Amino acid sequence: MNKESEALLLQGAGELGLDLGGQMPQFAQLLQLLQEGNARTNLTALKTESDIVLKHFVDSLTCLRGGHLNDEFSVVDLGTGAGFPTLPLAIVRPDLDFTPVDSTRKKIEFVLATAQSLGLNNVRPLVGRAETLGQEPEHRGQYDRVVVRAVAALPILAELALPLLRVGGLLVAQKGPISPEELNAGRRAAGEVGGTVQEVESFNLPMLGDARTLVVIEKVKATPGKYPRRVGVPGSQPLFWQAR
Numbered sequence: 439m440n441k442e443s444e445a446l447l448l449q450g451a452g453e454l455g456l457d458l459g460g461q462m463p464q465f466a467q468l469l470q471l472l473q474e475g476n477a478r479t480n481l482t483a484l485k486t487e488s489d490i491v492l493k494h495f496v497d498s499l500t501c502l503r504g505g506h507l508n509d510e511f512s513v514v515d516l517g518t519g520a521g522f523p524t525l526p527l528a529i530v531r532p533d534l535d536f537t538p539v540d541s542t543r544k545k546i547e548f549v550l551a552t553a554q555s556l557g558l559n560n561v562r563p564l565v566g567r568a569e570t571l572g573q574e575p576e577h578r579g580q581y582d583r584v585v586v587r588a589v590a591a592l593p594i595l596a597e598l599a600l601p602l603l604r605v606g607g608l609l610v611a612q613k614g615p616i617s618p619e620e621l622n623a624g625r626r627a628a629g630e631v632g633g634t635v636q637e638v639e640s641f642n643l644p645m646l647g648d649a650r651t652l653v654v655i656e657k658v659k660a661t662p663g664k665y666p667r668r669v670g671v672p673g674s675q676p677l678f679w680q681a682r
């Protein structure tokens with residue numbers, strides 16, 4: 439990692455109240471592995487060091503805002519892609535136990551290999567669809583937290599994530615700006631699958647200033663057995679929302 443990117447990462451994390459001093463070698467290695475992985479197969483659209491540092495690393499760390507992950511929680515990262523937000527979070531929070539999930543095997547193989555190279559033994563990647571896992575006793579109702587970044591509209595996320603949570607668990611959805619219509623549909627969808635919107639926090643990404651929203655949904659009762667619906671349906675016929 440060049441000096442400029444290192445400074446960006448330290449400053450961005452610092453604005454989130456995190457001191458990454460001791461973890462910089464792991465972030466440097468993550469950057470290198472991501473760039474090497476990108477050269478072999480298209481893992482992420484972000485290519486420059488500063489983009490990766492700010493839009494993947496610092497952006498992922500913003501999931502820690504609000505303290506919703508402040509305990510030894512089991513955390514599913516739904517639609518982790520190349521490992522975001524899991525990998526940056528797992529570096530700074532070895533006490534959290536991560537299950538990054540993605541339907542694309544190639545991406546999960548990258549996340550697994552990268553977690554092993556970084557010595558992260560708190561990351562257990564899983565190939566699968568949220569719709570399927572959410573109906574399996576091994577995963578349904580088993581997790582304390584679901585984090586999600588850049589996967590789908592809020593009503594779809596509610597249907598995919600809430601079944602995986604135990605009652606009392608939280609979905610922490612990191613999104614860009616959210617329209618009142620999406621939020622309203624998300625509230626209704628959350629209610630349908632056993633949840634309630636607990637918090638909506640708007641903020642700006644450190645350094646870049648891009649608008650972000652952290653939506654926190656608490657699971658307050660068991661999800662009805664018909665949810666999640668079969669593979670593809672939550673996305674094609676979202677609850678209280680028009681697919682687009």
Ligand SMILES: C[S@@+](CC[C@H](N)C(=O)[O-])C[C@H]1O[C@@H](n2cnc3c(N)ncnc32)[C@H](O)[C@@H]1O
Binds near residue numbers: 522569
């Ligand atoms: C736009 S990418 C975001 C990746 C990552 N969270 C990030 O922020 O960089 C969305 C990912 O979600 C995965 N995905 C979408 N729907 C899914 C589902 N129902 N179950 C599991 N993975 C899903 C896709 O395969 C894709 O890798």
